[in-house]
Amino acid sequence: MTRFLVRRILHSVAIVFIVATITFLLVHIxxxxxxxxxxxxxxxxxxxxxxxxxxxxxxxxxxxxxxxYLSNIARGNLGQSFSLNRPVSEVVxxxxxxxxxxxxxxxxxxxxxxxxxxxxxxxxxxxxFDHTLTAxxxxxxxxxxxxxGLMMMLVFGQWLGWFPVSGATSPVYSALPFxxxxxxxxxxxxxxxxxxxxxxxxxVARFHRAEIAEAFAQDFIRTARAxxxxxxxxxxxxxxxxxxxxxxxxxxxxxxxxxxxxxxVEHVFAWHGMGLAAFDAVARRDYNVxxxxxxxxxxxxxxGNVVADLAYRRVxxxxxxx
Amino acid sequence: xxxLLRVRNLSTSFATxxxxxxxxxxxxxxxxxxxxxxxxxESGCGKTVxxxxxxxxIAEPPGQYGEESRIEYEGVNLLELSxxxxxxxxxxxxxxxxxxxxxSLNPVLTVGSQIVEAIRAHGSESRREAxxxxxxxxxxxxxxxxxxxxxxxxxxxxxGMQQRVMIAMALSCRPKILIAxxxxxxxxxxxxxxxxxxLMDLKVRFGMSVLFITHDLGVLAGxxxxxxxxxxxxxxxxxxVHAIFERPAHPYTQGLLRAVPHIDRPTAQLRGIPGAVxxxxxxxxxxxxxxxxxxxxxxxxxxxxPDITTETEHIARCWVATPAGxx
Ligand SMILES: Nc1ncnc2c1ncn2[C@@H]1O[C@H](COP(=O)(O)OP(=O)(O)OP(=O)(O)O)[C@@H](O)[C@H]1O
Ligand SMILES: [Mg+2]
Numbered sequence: 001m002t003r004f005l006v007r008r009i010l011h012s013v014a015i016v017f018i019v020a021t022i023t024f025l026l027v028h029i030x031x032x033x034x035x036x037x038x039x040x041x042x043x044x045x046x047x048x049x050x051x052x053x054x055x056x057x058x059x060x061x062x063x064x065x066x067x068x069y070l071s072n073i074a075r076g077n078l079g080q081s082f083s084l085n086r087p088v089s090e091v092v093x094x095x096x097x098x099x100x101x102x103x104x105x106x107x108x109x110x111x112x113x114x115x116x117x118x119x120x121x122x123x124x125x126x127x128x129f130d131h132t133l134t135a136x137x138x139x140x141x142x143x144x145x146x147x148x149g150l151m152m153m154l155v156f157g158q159w160l161g162w163f164p165v166s167g168a169t170s171p172v173y174s175a176l177p178f179x180x181x182x183x184x185x186x187x188x189x190x191x192x193x194x195x196x197x198x199x200x201x202x203x204v205a206r207f208h209r210a211e212i213a214e215a216f217a218q219d220f221i222r223t224a225r226a227x228x229x230x231x232x233x234x235x236x237x238x239x240x241x242x243x244x245x246x247x248x249x250x251x252x253x254x255x256x257x258x259x260x261x262x263x264x265v266e267h268v269f270a271w272h273g274m275g276l277a278a279f280d281a282v283a284r285r286d287y288n289v290x291x292x293x294x295x296x297x298x299x300x301x302x303x304g305n306v307v308a309d310l311a312y313r314r315v316x317x318x319x320x321x322x
Numbered sequence: 323x324x325x326l327l328r329v330r331n332l333s334t335s336f337a338t339x340x341x342x343x344x345x346x347x348x349x350x351x352x353x354x355x356x357x358x359x360x361x362x363x364e365s366g367c368g369k370t371v372x373x374x375x376x377x378x379x380i381a382e383p384p385g386q387y388g389e390e391s392r393i394e395y396e397g398v399n400l401l402e403l404s405x406x407x408x409x410x411x412x413x414x415x416x417x418x419x420x421x422x423x424x425x426s427l428n429p430v431l432t433v434g435s436q437i438v439e440a441i442r443a444h445g446s447e448s449r450r451e452a453x454x455x456x457x458x459x460x461x462x463x464x465x466x467x468x469x470x471x472x473x474x475x476x477x478x479x480x481x482g483m484q485q486r487v488m489i490a491m492a493l494s495c496r497p498k499i500l501i502a503x504x505x506x507x508x509x510x511x512x513x514x515x516x517x518x519x520x521l522m523d524l525k526v527r528f529g530m531s532v533l534f535i536t537h538d539l540g541v542l543a544g545x546x547x548x549x550x551x552x553x554x555x556x557x558x559x560x561x562x563v564h565a566i567f568e569r570p571a572h573p574y575t576q577g578l579l580r581a582v583p584h585i586d587r588p589t590a591q592l593r594g595i596p597g598a599v600x601x602x603x604x605x606x607x608x609x610x611x612x613x614x615x616x617x618x619x620x621x622x623x624x625x626x627x628p629d630i631t632t633e634t635e636h637i638a639r640c641w642v643a644t645p646a647g648x649x
Contacts, residue, residue: 219425220425222420223426224428225377226377226379226412226417227412227439227491228495231405238431241430241431317475317477318475
């Protein structure tokens with residue numbers, strides 16, 4: 001168990017290091033730098049631009065910048081945001097809660113919906129019901145997420161007017177009583193979380209359908225029926241229970257997709273989270289913010305995967321240490 | 323007196339890519355109150371499909387029961403029961419144990435909870451009462467430290483212990499019939515003997531009827547009252563156990579007997595039947611055994627053999643079998 005943990009942690013550190021390096025290279029290779037982005041709208045003399053570069057150490061050779069970047073993040077120092085002139089850690093921490101809020105809601109939706117659909121399909125394989133749902137989940141899955149978000153906005157925001165389409169809170173938020181604030185947040189959460197979550201649920205449903213169908217082919221299902229259990233108990237107690245184990249792994253695997261989806265969804269719904277912050281930072285060539293957010297994403301993904309693996313080992317009696 | 327279980331004209335087929343697999347074809351037999359009927363045959367002869375058909379555990383589709391098929395339990399045709407009524411029979415009246423205890427138990431549930439579930443499916447016991455009953459059952463089937471083992475998961479037990487758990491589960495509602503489908507095939511020889519002893523002991527104690535399925539005719543000598551021999555989805559010979567062992571009438575039964583080790587016969591002389599069981603999609607014409615039969619005559623390959631009564635209560639479906647009183 002400890003060996004497993006140590007190995008996983010070394011693994012995770014290596015992954016985070018690679019992600020840090022790749023994002024560093026990507027942002028520096030991309031055309032433009034913070035100086036050009038900074039003075040894009042107001043022409044200034046080349047000396048001022050050069051001075052800006054010197055101030056921020058952007059005139060040094062790339063390898064030097066890379067090494068100081070690595071030594072900084074190793075010490076937990078994420079540096080300063082060029083465009084916002086604030087510590088990057090502040091920028092990220094401010095955006096983090098909204099993203100976590102959105103991601104957790106979306107994850108909940110994608111697993112709840114996906115597992116219900118997948119179980120229903122797997123329990124009646126090749127029925128008309130199964131085929132219909134397969135087509136439906138495939139349709140949702142192949143929709144570009146920003147387009148799906150725009151459609152949700154159009155239908156439930158514009159036409160029906162049920163939900164707000166922009167932002168995480170209303171302008172009057174700070175004037176609301178506590179329960180009003182909670183309701184306001186949840187109200188704003190519905191469309192972005194559904195957009196992000198339903199896309200994920202299509203993946204979960206397809207995966208889970210296969211797991212349920214596989215569980216159904218097992219001998220112990222026959223035993224359960226031979227005992228005289230109702231079909232409901234056979235599905236819920238026997239097939240679903242076994243198929244839920246792989247779903248835990250799926251939970252870890254779906255985090256990267258969730259994060260990349262969140263960037264787009266936050267942009268569509270003007271949801272002030274890490275995705276939107278990353279979007280703005282890229283536009284401003286705010287190197288430190290971009291790399292920090294990528295780093296944060298990577299760290300959350302690897303932690304999520306380790307946690308999912310540990311959870312799997314805990315709940316599967318065959319791998320649980322007795 | 324009518325039999326407890328009457329299987330009549332049972333045909334179970336499967337739609338497969340290579341055609342219709344007629345796994346069980348027009349099989350009839352009775353299981354009397356308190357008797358042990360042995361069902362024997364090589365692999366692929368349709369024994370498991372017969373057993374599963376009795377409790378209607380064959381998936382439809384791809385499986386399908388013939389229109390004439392009847393499974394009469396206490397006079398009721400199980401093939402016509404509603405799903406709800408059928409559940410009242412499964413486990414409570416007719417219970418079943420299987421060849422692979424490991425895969426037949428759910429790996430993520432404790433053995434105790436699987437037994438408790440069986441008890442509560444048919445009774446009004448509280449969880450606590452059912453758990454107490456499960457401990458009693460585990461004691462009965464010879465599980466050491468049942469109070470502790472009840473919380474074990476199947477993978478923590480040996481194959482023999484897992485099969486004991488399956489037996490405990492099968493007996494939990496005091497069924498009148500136990501169907502045992504090769505319950506010892508996957509176990510070590512010494513364990514096999516223990517499980518057989520246990521089954522026969524419990525059969526008497528519970529006053530059950532047993533349908534015992536095996537591919538090893540030798541096993542039946544000590545436990546069965548009657549034997550039905552199955553080949554190619556059909557019962558080819560049926561009779562009282564001593565008659566089958568001493569006066570086998572069908573060449574297939576004779577072949578199976580030659581494969582059984584015997585004190586008078588060194589194992590070196592053991593002979594299997596040459597050839598293999600064909601697949602269920604392409605049974606041979608006439609007598610399905612004729613391509614492998616050393617005694618075949620011309621008509622064997624074209625005409626289905628009739629029931630020949632060779633002596634009282636002893637029937638063989640074979641053209642060369644001698645009818646009673648004609649020898
Ligand atoms: N679900 C199925 N679909 C298609 N064919 C099947 C199915 N189940 C069984 N069969 C076929 O039915 C025939 C009889 O199978 P069955 O399992 O009853 O044999 P068996 O006598 O129990 O043999 P074994 O000793 O191997 O258990 C085989 O030819 C098998 O291929
Ligand atoms: Mg079998």
